[in-house]
Amino acid sequence: MQHNPLTRRIAASPLAPLATFPIRLADVTRHNAQSVKKSAAWLVRSREHVHYTYDLEPHNLEHLAWFVATVTGSRVDAVRGYLAEAQEDAELRRVLGAGLARSDRRATTDPVIRYGRRIGWYAMVRALKPRFVVETGTNRGMGSVVIAAALLRNGTGRLATADIDDRSGELIIPPYDKVVDHVVSDSLEFLAGPAVRQDPIDLLFADTGHTAEHERAELAAATPLLSPGAVVLATKAYCWPELSRWAEEQGREFLFFNEQPRDHWYPGVGIGASFPALVRA
Template sequence: MDATKLRRAIARTRLAPVAAFPKRLARVARHDTKLLKVSARWLVTSREHHNYTYDLTWLSKNHLAWFVSVVCDTPIKQVRTYLQEIEKDDALRRHIEQTTQGAARRGLADRQVRYARRIGWYAIVRARKPRHIVETGADKGLGSCVLAAALLRNAAEGHPGRVTSLDINPEAGYLVHTAPWSEVIDLVIGDSIASIKALDTPVDLFLHDSDHSKAHEKREFDVAEAKLAPGAMLLTDNVTATNVLAEHAERTGRRFLAYRETPINHWYPGDGIGVAW
């Protein structure tokens, strides 16, 4: 009996799990060894302790382009152009690198600029041309600057807009204080729920990226609902952890779609973008 026939014969017996164990063990070992190497490298080379940044795989970027194309009803070629814009924005990259180098919190931030799924935020803003964006959770201000870069491009094409970035931490947003990005960003320090209630301008695009507990995320969307402009779009950066936005979309008669990113050479499995429209 040749090897192939022998394996097939064993597969039909009670010995099958025992015979398959070495192969299964080898596959797990290869996966875990790679992950350990990537994790060890990150511990030595990165300073980040949350809000991890990384690049996306080519395939993940392609899926992100199609995701934006669908939710924004925009041709895929145009979306790819938007993604290329943010990745080739040298002025923004220099600003982030230089500001991070001189920031008081530089010990917890990497100088290398890696946007991850935020390039999707950029493309959505370029496609939708919102007049008013509200982002909850500014942290360093990386996402705020990405949104601002899209708004500046929109303004140059005759579609001005502003982003209101909310954060409870008084030290948040150190990247947002430099022109031209600061010219379209309003940084508000305080509780996000109270800040949303105080908004006096209709919101065209609302992005949840603050306290990622299910209860708080739900409160933000519930409170934001009364502040939305007709046809507004809702985004969550918490889509891999909760079903809050999907449930909100169902209650309010919206469509919902989720995208999950795939990082390059990072121990973190990635996050994603949820959209209700």
């Protein structure tokens, strides 16, 4: 379009905003019509009203593979294999499906397993083979069980997870519960307590998403507990810069993966990751 002499002349004219109004109107209408169509389909299809679940667009999964490979220093083809392994894990889907079906929140739950960014958490655990993983913010336990499935596949490692809500962790059921210690606690008390003092933390998921101040306090509390090569992940990196600031203070790297949900109106969240410093020229 920039090469078209007519549009070039229009763009140079003082009347350009008026002249291009129909083009701009058509663009924004097309965009919003697609959003309305997706939203209407979701309103009919889904029962969820909080903590939306979705799959990721295929090209977004490919970005996730590169993101995990960079953060963990792994080959991207190995990471693609881990992502496929999680998606094809029939036992994991069966157990999560059974847990959701008997939940007392099943009336507002979709009976379909959609992992979103958690599939990247699975690949992180498979790539890093951590001995000790900590999660703040268990919620129902979807992430905890995905992490546990990767730990079981590794044949080593435990997860400690905490949530302030006493209804949390309902999906942490056999066989995944054998590698998970779930506690009901404020995350700062949890990080100061015995549940996370057993070993250095190799992988931390900061997922309470409470406030920026709370996340900063979680990172400060966890700092002395981390192993030298630890990776720290935070979902709310799309809302505030706490993890990237902490990474810089600690002389670490920072990257962010942006989710692109498939067939969903929700714009998605993501994964912020801080990992040991790369050697720079």
